[in-house]
Amino acid sequence: MISVVIPAYNEEEAIGTVVDELIEILKEWSYEIIVVDDGSTDNTAKVVQEKRVKIIQHPHNIGYGAAIKTGIKNAANDLIMIIDGDGSYPVKAIPELLKVADHYDMIVGSRTGGEVKIQLYRRPAKRFLSMLANYLSETKIPDLNSGMRIFRRKEVEKFFNILPNKFSFTTTITLTYHTTGLLVKYVPINYYKRVGQSKIRPVKDGLNFIMLIVRTITYFNPLKVFLPISIVLFLIGLAVLLYQGIFLRNIADLPVMLIIAAFQIGFLGLLADLIVRKR
Structure with a gap:
């Protein structure tokens, strides 16, 4: 039927x-x-x-x-x-x-x-x-x-x-x-x-x-979204940080903020993943 x-x-x-x-x-x-x-x-x-x-x-x-x-x-x-x-x-x-x-x-x-x-x-x-x-x-x-x-x-x-x-x-x-x-x-x-x-x-x-x-x-599956964003921000922040440190001898706020944001988004993804698994 x-x-x-x-x-x-x-x-x-x-x-x-x-x-x-x-x-x-x-x-x-x-x-x-x-x-x-x-x-x-x-x-x-x-x-x-x-x-x-x-x-x-x-x-x-x-x-x-x-x-x-x-x-x-x-x-x-x-x-x-x-x-x-x-x-x-x-x-x-x-x-x-x-x-x-x-x-x-x-x-x-x-x-x-x-x-x-x-x-x-x-x-x-x-x-x-x-x-x-x-x-x-x-x-x-x-x-x-x-x-x-x-x-x-x-x-x-x-x-x-x-x-x-x-x-x-x-x-x-x-x-x-x-x-x-x-x-x-x-x-x-x-x-x-x-x-x-x-x-x-x-x-x-x-x-x-x-x-x-x-x-x-x-x-x-929140990690599938949050983790790539976190990795991309971290790599960009790290690249800018190394460039400024090696070539400019002066580290600005931008790379630090990008790295911090990367860790925050990553931890947010982990928290969201834990919540999903407990549903």
Whole structure:
């Protein structure tokens, strides 16, 4: 038994087709489909109401993550699948994800298949975010923020307090599962050009993603963030100190302050790590 949660905001052009495809592909399973209309101003709700699915409507736009959490809270089953309502994810790939659902805590549809339509201007930022996430989480993550994945309600609800209400929901849940030792399986899928206009703001959302990655890793593994900063400051301070002492014969306040700051940040990281381990 599986509950499929579809967060939707102004997706009138694609949501009907997505729901129809889900009903067809899931006919051999016991399932429910929950569409969470996140305050759409178009005919999204009207289109969904004509289908044999459950619809929940937010009174106004709260966010992608908030819509997913609403769907999870109202799901009848422990096994949850999320998929976007814009037609960009291949519904026909769902059976492949379900095949391994009993063996992993989360199965992610990784957009690394043979046909992947990601806009060119988004690829450098996506690559940078992936490299940052891979380093901080010490894990190879093929797709950090795929919107097609399966997980269990009892597991994800443990992290509701740190899962954001915006687009960064998927990024956070990926990092959270990896840094807490849960098993994640990536299944390659295709990814198509979405129907309608994207709601992502490249610059603002990109900066938010960076902050989110650092914050999430700090929450679970603070030394991974604090220690590199401490080492860099110490090395810079030491280099300046040696330069001033050897060549200028006069040591200013800057290198001393940098070295002191390095030790302070390092000890702060150690303290944060002790707190995390006692949780």
